Amino acid sequence: MSAAQAVEILLVEDSPDDAELTLRALRLRLANGVVHARDGEEALRFLLEGDSPPPRLVLLDLKMPKIGGLEVLQRLRADPRTRTVPVVILTSSKEEPDVAAGYALGANSYIVKPVEFENFQEAVARIGLYWVLLNHAPR
Amino acid sequence: MATHPKPRPFGAAYAAAGLGLAAVAYLAARQPPLPRAGRALATAAAAAALLFPVLDLRRRRRGAEELAASGATLAEVLENVRAAVFIKDAGGRLLVVNREYEKIFGRARAGLLGRTNADFMSPEAARALMEHDAEVLRRGEPVELEERVETADGPRTFLALKFPVRGPAGTAFLGGVATDISALKDREARLAELNQELAAARTLLQTVLDAVPASVYLIGLDGTLLFLNQECARTLGGTPESVRGRPIGDFFSARDAAAVLATNRAIHEGGRRVEVEEPVVSADGPRVYLSCKTPISLRPADPPTLCGVSTDITARKESERKLADANRELEAFTYSVSHDLRAPLRAIDGFARLLVQEHAAGLDEEGRRMLARVSANVERMGALIDDLLAFSRLGRQELRESAVDMGALARRAAADAAAGEPDRRVRLRVGAMPAARGDAAMLSVVWTNLFSNAYKYTRPRAEAVIEAGGDEGPDALSYWIRDDGVGFDPRFAGKLFAVFQRLHGADEFEGTGVGLALVRRVVERHGGSVEAEGAPGRGAEFRFRLPRRRP
Numbered sequence: 001m002s003a004a005q006a007v008e009i010l011l012v013e014d015s016p017d018d019a020e021l022t023l024r025a026l027r028l029r030l031a032n033g034v035v036h037a038r039d040g041e042e043a044l045r046f047l048l049e050g051d052s053p054p055p056r057l058v059l060l061d062l063k064m065p066k067i068g069g070l071e072v073l074q075r076l077r078a079d080p081r082t083r084t085v086p087v088v089i090l091t092s093s094k095e096e097p098d099v100a101a102g103y104a105l106g107a108n109s110y111i112v113k114p115v116e117f118e119n120f121q122e123a124v125a126r127i128g129l130y131w132v133l134l135n136h137a138p139r
Numbered sequence: 140m141a142t143h144p145k146p147r148p149f150g151a152a153y154a155a156a157g158l159g160l161a162a163v164a165y166l167a168a169r170q171p172p173l174p175r176a177g178r179a180l181a182t183a184a185a186a187a188a189l190l191f192p193v194l195d196l197r198r199r200r201r202g203a204e205e206l207a208a209s210g211a212t213l214a215e216v217l218e219n220v221r222a223a224v225f226i227k228d229a230g231g232r233l234l235v236v237n238r239e240y241e242k243i244f245g246r247a248r249a250g251l252l253g254r255t256n257a258d259f260m261s262p263e264a265a266r267a268l269m270e271h272d273a274e275v276l277r278r279g280e281p282v283e284l285e286e287r288v289e290t291a292d293g294p295r296t297f298l299a300l301k302f303p304v305r306g307p308a309g310t311a312f313l314g315g316v317a318t319d320i321s322a323l324k325d326r327e328a329r330l331a332e333l334n335q336e337l338a339a340a341r342t343l344l345q346t347v348l349d350a351v352p353a354s355v356y357l358i359g360l361d362g363t364l365l366f367l368n369q370e371c372a373r374t375l376g377g378t379p380e381s382v383r384g385r386p387i388g389d390f391f392s393a394r395d396a397a398a399v400l401a402t403n404r405a406i407h408e409g410g411r412r413v414e415v416e417e418p419v420v421s422a423d424g425p426r427v428y429l430s431c432k433t434p435i436s437l438r439p440a441d442p443p444t445l446c447g448v449s450t451d452i453t454a455r456k457e458s459e460r461k462l463a464d465a466n467r468e469l470e471a472f473t474y475s476v477s478h479d480l481r482a483p484l485r486a487i488d489g490f491a492r493l494l495v496q497e498h499a500a501g502l503d504e505e506g507r508r509m510l511a512r513v514s515a516n517v518e519r520m521g522a523l524i525d526d527l528l529a530f531s532r533l534g535r536q537e538l539r540e541s542a543v544d545m546g547a548l549a550r551r552a553a554a555d556a557a558a559g560e561p562d563r564r565v566r567l568r569v570g571a572m573p574a575a576r577g578d579a580a581m582l583s584v585v586w587t588n589l590f591s592n593a594y595k596y597t598r599p600r601a602e603a604v605i606e607a608g609g610d611e612g613p614d615a616l617s618y619w620i621r622d623d624g625v626g627f628d629p630r631f632a633g634k635l636f637a638v639f640q641r642l643h644g645a646d647e648f649e650g651t652g653v654g655l656a657l658v659r660r661v662v663e664r665h666g667g668s669v670e671a672e673g674a675p676g677r678g679a680e681f682r683f684r685l686p687r688r689r690p
Contacts, residue, residue, distance in 0.1 A: 017486035024493070092481040094528070095473070115481055115521035116514070117489040 008033035008132050010055040012043040012072060013090075014064040021117065022059070022090070025124035030132060040067025044075055047082050053139075054085045057131040060107075062091040062098060070101055077106040084138050086131055090124070222318040223297070226304065229276065229311045231255040231269050243319070245291030260289045272313045275301040286317065295321040354428070354449040357435075359442055360407055362386040362400050371449075376422035395419040403445050407434045416456075417449065426453045466535060473531050480524050488517040519645070526653035529584075530638060533660050538578045540688070545572045545582065545618060549607050552586035556594040564602045565594065572609025573616045576688040581661045588654040589620045589681055595648050596679065597624035614687060615667070621680035626673040635671050658683070 009026065011034060013019040019036055026034050035055070037043035044067065047054065058076070062069035069089060076082040088109040089102045102110050111127060114120045131137075217224050218237050226235040233251050241248055244259055257265035268286060275282045281302035288297050299317035306312065345368070348355050354371035358364055363386050364371075372379045375390040388396040399417060406413045412433040419426065428449040435446050491513045495502070502510070550569050557565065575582065590605070597603030600623060607620040627635065627642050634640040636659040641652040655671075662669045662683045673679035 015482055015486075017489070018482060021485065021489040021493075092479075092485075113481070113485060115484050115488065116518055117485065117492040120485060120489065 007035050007052060007055045009057045009059060009128065010035050010037060010043065010046060011059045012037045012040065012064070012069065013059070013061045014039050015061070018061070018113070021120065022124050025121045026128045028121070028125055030128050039064045040069065040072040043067075043072050047076060047085075048079055054082050056086070056135075056137065057128075058085055058087045059090050059127070060087055062089060062093055062102075070098075070105060073102070073105045073107060086135065086137050088127055088131065090127070222316050225315050225317075227255075227272060227313045227315075229313070231257075231272060234312070243288070243290045243295075264289045264294075271299070271301060276303050276311050276313055279303050285320070288317070290319075295319050296324045297321075351448075353451075354447070356447050356449075357444050358387070358403065358447060359444050360400075360404060361442075362388060362396065362403075365444060374421045374423060374426075374451075391419055391421075403432065406432050406445060407443050410434055416452070423451070426451050427456045428452065469531065469535065473528060476524065476528065481521070484517050484521055484524075488514055491517075519651075523651045523653075526651045526657075527638075530653055530657055530660065533581065533584070533657060533664070536578075536581070538581070538664060540576055541579060543575045543577050543579045543582050545575050545586075545609060545616075548579070548583045549586045549590070549618075549620075552583065552590040553605070553607070555587065556590040559591070560594055560598075563594065563598070565597065566602065566604045568604075568606045570606070570608035572607070572618055573611040575616055575665075575685050577665045577685065578661075581664070585658050585661050585683065588658050592654060592681075593620060593622040593624065593679075595624075595650070596626075596643075597622045598648075599625060615684045616687060617682060617684045619680060619682040621678060623678040626675050626677045626679050627671075628675055629673060632671050632673070636669065 008030065011019065011022055011026070013022060013036065019038075023034060023036060035046065037046055043058075043060075046052075047058070060069045060072060069091070073087055073089075076085060076087065086108045087106070088111060089107045090111050090113060091098065092113050094112050099110050108131075109127075111123060114123055220237070221239055223240040223243050224235070224237040225233055225240055227233055232253055232255055234253075236248060236251050241251065244251065246259060251259075255265065256268050260268075264287065268288070271282075271284060271286060281300060283298065283300050286297045286299050288295055296319070297317040298320045299315055301313060301315045304312040304314050348368035349370070351368060352370060354374055355368040356364055356371045357366040363384065364375075364382055365384070367375075367379055367382055369379060372382045375382050375387075377390075382390070386396075387399060390396075391399065395418075399419065402415055402417065406415075412431065414429065414431050417428045417430050419428065421428075429452045430447055430449040432445045432447045435444055437444075491510045495507060495510055499507070546569065549572065553567055553569055557563070557567065590607075593605045594603075597605065603623060605620070605622045607618070609616060609618040625643075631642050635642065636655045637652075638656040639652040640656075641650060643650075658681075659669050662685065665685050666688075667683055667685040669681065669683040671679060671681050
């Protein structure tokens with residue numbers, strides 16, 4: 001993980017397979033600036049303890065060892081530095097309680113990972129384009 | 140209840156006897172031709188009356204005329220009194236009787252005097268009376284006793300005061316005053332009967348209440364147990380006798396008792412029957428009771444009370460808790476299935492496609508075909524997982540009941556199915572159907588699956604016919620859908636509705652085998668039933684019934 005250049009997207013994902021597929025899909029359209037945190041703990045360390053400016057987007061998986069996605073989200077929203085960072089939950093869970101909890105804690109969007117790769121690729125690429133290129137968030 | 144007359148004070152007996160004697164003296168003087176013995180008795184009686192201390196005549200020392208006048212007045216009273224007054228000689232022959240005596244036996248004085256009871260009664264009845272007479276004479280003092288007498292109106296019961304009278308020559312006579320107490324005796328008997336009935340009713344009530352496997356009790360607002368059945372006493376660790384009249388604080392912890400009292404007061408103020416769950420530590424240990432309590436007032440003046448029926452629902456609560464635990468586990472299982480099974484699938488599909496995208500040059504046609512098969516299977520497994528999750532979710536979801544326009548749901552499902560196969564020629568008829576009460580989202584799953592099946596299995600037809608409709612019965616609403624598709628072998632009709640059971644291969648008709656299982660689950664959760672009819676090549680008809688529900 002390197003903060004040498006401006007980070008546009010922080011991908012928080014424990015599954016190496018999903019991470020690689022997501023990173024590939026993102027890099028298809030967006031050049032660089034994607035950082036991968038392998039679990040919630042690593043994500044929090046990067047977001048709250050480093051001195052780099054917050055990313056333009058956090059792509060957050062829910063079910064992760066140690067610190068889960070919902071807890072990461074809660075901690076981000078509780079911290080003034082990351083209170084307004086756009087967070088998109090990208091998860092396998094279609095369960096209604098997860099969706100409700102995600103929005104209640106201040107997620108900006110909730111996307112269920114499509115199983116078919118082509119759909120998945122398309123979804124991830126669109127998320128990246130929308131939040132990094134189209135969306136205007138407070139800095 | 141006491142039904143026996145209390146013994147009268149002895150003084151009163153003497154007074155009555157004195158009164159009787161005075162009368163006897165007068166009556167004797169007026170009797171038609173009296174035997175000599177009678178006249179002697181009259182004189183004796185007058186003398187005895189004079190001497191009788193209760194009447195206090197001696198102290199007044201009146202003249203003979205005065206005495207006669209006073210006796211005449213008293214005699215008049217006795218002649219008219221509603222009691223039989225009589226004097227017999229030692230042989231039981233009547234020497235003196237009053238008017239009531241005549242009336243009682245329906246005989247004129249002439250037919251009574253000089254005769255014994257045996258002359259106008261059955262031998263047994265007469266003997267009983269004469270035995271009493273002999274006993275009085277033997278004891279030499281007044282005796283009060285109940286006697287059965289055969290009167291002109293039939294057998295009656297009398298309260299008789301009999302007393303010995305001794306003539307100046309020492310001859311023994313027997314005087315008596317007898318009052319008909321038959322009405323009183325009847326009332327006593329009736330009262331005894333009523334008491335018996337009352338006791339029987341109480342016993343019945345208690346027996347029924349004791350047979351109830353729940354605590355039944357009356358409790359005052361202060362917590363006093365006024366009435367309780369066997370089960371109630373048992374749960375309190377006592378007997379009905381040992382518990383009655385005691386406050387519940389004697390049996391429950393201070394906290395439990397205070398909670399019960401507070402609940403009772405609230406129910407009393409509400410004035411209506413209320414059902415509450417009450418966790419308390421009883422003689423059986425920590426229990427939960429479902430208590431139905433009704434404020435009652437037997438009489439307006441009574442302090443307010445509650446009638447309670449408490450059923451031990453500890454076991455039910457325990458199974459509810461276990462069920463909730465099991466549901467939570469199922470929820471967790473569903474969650475991990477949804478998450479954990481999907482992730483590896485995505486990886487399989489993803490890397491298979493990346494292989495095609497990025498290493499196409501290194502793959503020949505066969506290699507690409509195989510990778511396409513991998514992707515097709517991933518897609519199928521994804522669908523299976525989604526359906527399985529939907530199926531499990533349907534079992535757990537609460538029914539959100541409302542009025543449901545079944546016709547609209549059916550038409551929408553038909554339109555969706557048609558939109559999925561725009562090139563098909565299908566003659567679709569959705570007829571009128573009754574509105575239902577139920578969960579609209581769930582019932583829409585039913586129609587979606589039924590129409591999607593109908594479209595799927597009519598695919599070989601150049602022009603298919605699909606019809607749906609509904610009927611309204613007295614107890615149930617029924618809905619049907621039929622098609623002229625490939626149908627099915629009726630021997631396997633039972634398998635149609637089981638999860639993952641299919642009657643066609645995936646190469647013939649795609650599907651996961653969950654659709655009809657979903658249909659059945661939804662219908663059954665609405666308390667209904669579903670059945671299928673069909674024959675190979677001759678189409679299929681599905682019919683489901685929903686019980687009528689009131690909002």
